[in-house]
Amino acid sequence: AQKVTQAQTEISVVEKEDVTLDCVYETRDTTYYLFWYKQPPSGELVFLIRRNSFDEQNEISGRYSWNFQKSTSSFNFTITASQVVDSAVYFCALSEPGNTPLVFGKGTRLSVIA
């Protein structure tokens, strides 16, 4: 069965600090897809990234970077030089092939203090 664990419930950092959000997943499939979504106070989930299980290259997009390690079943998300606008709940999610639903972790609430 699929499972996504985000052990950090809440994180608080001061602006310009770097912060890493952890995500550990469980799946029996060798093919799967991992996602990160951001949910700002407005409530709308915003898609950030999708990664398939065969692509272990790390990805960087501006201040955001993702570290995918199959050996530890982790897909961690780092924000460099955090800003107040990064304050939100961040969700990691897992999808398997076929008509299986997207499974979300419980989310990590990030607060960036000016």
Next chain:
Amino acid sequence: EAGVAQSPRYKIIEKRQSVAFWCNPISGHATLYWYQQILGQGPKLLIQFQNNGVVDDSQLPKDRFSAERLKGVDSTLKIQPAKLEDSAVYLCASSLGLVAYEQYFGPGTRLTVT
């Protein structure tokens, strides 16, 4: 491009009353999802449509919840009768297809059952 539209944004009802939520997906997106997000948790899939057919409704409490997607475009989710534990945010999402495509979310409807 217009995003996923949902209405109403907020709804307060008493237990045992009924309520309906509406969703209009992104144009051209064949797959539509309804999620329930209870405070402090990640979204949980209730039902998934591909065009106007149901793909997965295994987690929909069918004794009180129903959903339809007539003509394969917009969709309605209904709760009748509502219970206190139905208080949550109901999110609609859409995607191009079933597997691996990123899902785009609407702003959600916050339901409070008193």
